[in-house]
Amino acid sequence: MNNNQQRRSFLKNAAALATLVGLPAGRSYAKSDAQDLVEAASQTLPSFGKPVFGLRVLPIKQVRVAVIGLGNRGEEHVRLLNAVGTDKCKITAICDVRDEFAQKSLKMLKENGGQKPAVYSGKLDAWKELCKRDDVDLVTIATPWEDHVPQAVFAMQQGKHVALEVPCALTFEECWQLVNTAEETQRNCMILENVCYGDEELWLLNMAESGVFGTLTYAECAYIHDLRELLFSKSYYYNMWRLRHNEARDGNLYPTHGLGPVAQYMGIDRGDRFDYLVSMSSVQAGLDEFASTVEPDNEFFNRKGFKHGDMNNTLIKTARGRTILLQHDVTTGRPYSRINSLAGTKAFHKGYPSQMSISGQGHGFLKPEQYKEYKERYAHPLWKKLEPLAEKNGGHGGMDFVMLWRMIDCLNRGVELDMDVYDAAAWSVVTPASELSIQMGSVPVKFPDFTRGYWKNERKLGVMANP
Numbered sequence: 001m002n003n004n005q006q007r008r009s010f011l012k013n014a015a016a017l018a019t020l021v022g023l024p025a026g027r028s029y030a031k032s033d034a035q036d037l038v039e040a041a042s043q044t045l046p047s048f049g050k051p052v053f054g055l056r057v058l059p060i061k062q063v064r065v066a067v068i069g070l071g072n073r074g075e076e077h078v079r080l081l082n083a084v085g086t087d088k089c090k091i092t093a094i095c096d097v098r099d100e101f102a103q104k105s106l107k108m109l110k111e112n113g114g115q116k117p118a119v120y121s122g123k124l125d126a127w128k129e130l131c132k133r134d135d136v137d138l139v140t141i142a143t144p145w146e147d148h149v150p151q152a153v154f155a156m157q158q159g160k161h162v163a164l165e166v167p168c169a170l171t172f173e174e175c176w177q178l179v180n181t182a183e184e185t186q187r188n189c190m191i192l193e194n195v196c197y198g199d200e201e202l203w204l205l206n207m208a209e210s211g212v213f214g215t216l217t218y219a220e221c222a223y224i225h226d227l228r229e230l231l232f233s234k235s236y237y238y239n240m241w242r243l244r245h246n247e248a249r250d251g252n253l254y255p256t257h258g259l260g261p262v263a264q265y266m267g268i269d270r271g272d273r274f275d276y277l278v279s280m281s282s283v284q285a286g287l288d289e290f291a292s293t294v295e296p297d298n299e300f301f302n303r304k305g306f307k308h309g310d311m312n313n314t315l316i317k318t319a320r321g322r323t324i325l326l327q328h329d330v331t332t333g334r335p336y337s338r339i340n341s342l343a344g345t346k347a348f349h350k351g352y353p354s355q356m357s358i359s360g361q362g363h364g365f366l367k368p369e370q371y372k373e374y375k376e377r378y379a380h381p382l383w384k385k386l387e388p389l390a391e392k393n394g395g396h397g398g399m400d401f402v403m404l405w406r407m408i409d410c411l412n413r414g415v416e417l418d419m420d421v422y423d424a425a426a427w428s429v430v431t432p433a434s435e436l437s438i439q440m441g442s443v444p445v446k447f448p449d450f451t452r453g454y455w456k457n458e459r460k461l462g463v464m465a466n467p
């Protein structure tokens with residue numbers, strides 16, 4: 001590259017970075033601005049409300065729920081909320097820009113118990129009218145990533161609690177918007193991280209809390225899922241929205257399935273916090289190669305130059321000195337894995353397949369009968385209680401049902417939700433922070449402290465304090 005080319009490439013990157021951190025993208029940046037951008041990203045912004053740690057609202061006997069986005073995920077939200085039962089929650093409104101998707105969910109409800117929510121469809125902003133309704137306590141959102149924050153913020157401003165699909169936000173600025181709006185409106189904004197309710201994850205959480213692992217030192221987690229067929233499908237995702245992110249962005253685009261449970265094992269924002277990360281992506285090849293195999297009438301046929309490296313490795317350091325390796329790979333023919341490894345001074349666990357070793361009991365993993373004994377002794381009470389219903393209703397092996405049942409049950413009882421807006425921000429900000437690190441040459445990027453210092457207080461997770 002000659003000097004002019006280098007300059008042009010840098011300016012293009014600087015503009016993309018500015019968008020990431022929420023700074024104006026239109027101006028030109030000198031090379032010396034690079035460090036400023038990294039620092040700007042990690043700043044703590046002022047609050048205009050009161051903290052929402054442990055937010056409790058009056059018990060809501062029957063939670064009135066509205067659902068926005070009725071595609072692959074939202075349709076499941078409707079099915080499972082219906083399965084939770086009308087004694088606990090009622091679906092009062094549903095919305096999808098595509099009317100046929102809204103009608104499909106409506107039909108499913110009518111045929112399975114007879115609920116008849118109001119339907120909003122046909123317009124990109126029809127969801128606004130749904131958010132304004134008087135008969136809605138909680139809005140769940142399962143739309144493409146770019147719609148999450150505008151919809152969640154508007155819903156909270158209308159006085160509604162929000163349950164938001166993952167990842168919750170795309171930029172540093174969007175993460176702050178969620179935190180500041182929740183604090184201003186004193187509404188819940190729960191991240192719908194279903195993996196935190198998996199049988200194995202709840203078991204590990206219980207063991208970590210009970211001291212089985214000793215002092216926690218290290219974890220490995222991931223989202224490894226070959227999505228190429230789905231990404232390139234013309235009909236699976238609305239307007240192929242997910243492939244467009246992989247086309248334009250490089251970083252860990254989907255961090256929370258692996259990281260959410262690890263954050264809970266380690267008490268992130270409940271005594272520890274994510275301090276900084278460094279991120280590195282491999283070469284991109286999987287998407288370019290797959291593009292040549294799709295039908296010529298696919299707009300991505302033969303497309304080259306996707307930005308998203310096939311394997312993204314992100315290393316996170318916590319304030320208490322722990323480290324986490326977080327991976328993201330959706331374009332390699334590997335078996336599905338979230339890794340789910342956890343290491344402490346007294347024990348080690350790894351997933352896929354699930355195995356565990358205990359310090360002082362030899363160098364190998366526990367024998368099946370010993371493993372079973374740990375599984376039974378530390379089974380989480382929530383999973384034990386809901387297992388038959390989870391098996392009956394399913395949703396990623398039952399974890400989706402357990403998550404929604406639990407969220408509704410907490411609102412019924414007027415107790416705090418298990419995951420709050422600070423979790424939503426800290427887990428989701430990994431995406432723009434990893435993008436920023438990569439664009440700057442894998443430099444360390446500090447996490448903003450969304451809790452404004454409150455992370456230092458040890459707090460028990462709701463799901464451990466009142467399961």
Ligand SMILES: NC(=O)c1ccc[n+]([C@@H]2O[C@H](COP(=O)([O-])OP(=O)(O)OC[C@H]3O[C@@H](n4cnc5c(N)ncnc54)[C@H](O)[C@@H]3O)[C@@H](O)[C@H]2O)c1
Nearest residue numbers: 069070071072073074096097098124142143165166237238
């Ligand atoms: N937690 C999980 O296990 C899990 C699994 C799948 C997807 N997700 C998340 O769920 C979300 C949705 O993913 P998906 O796979 O269902 O995608 P999808 O494309 O199948 O569904 C999105 C739906 O939103 C609708 N939509 C788009 N713009 C809209 C608007 N302005 N107003 C109303 N509706 C609109 C689309 O018509 C579509 O039906 C994403 O955030 C994704 O990451 C989570």
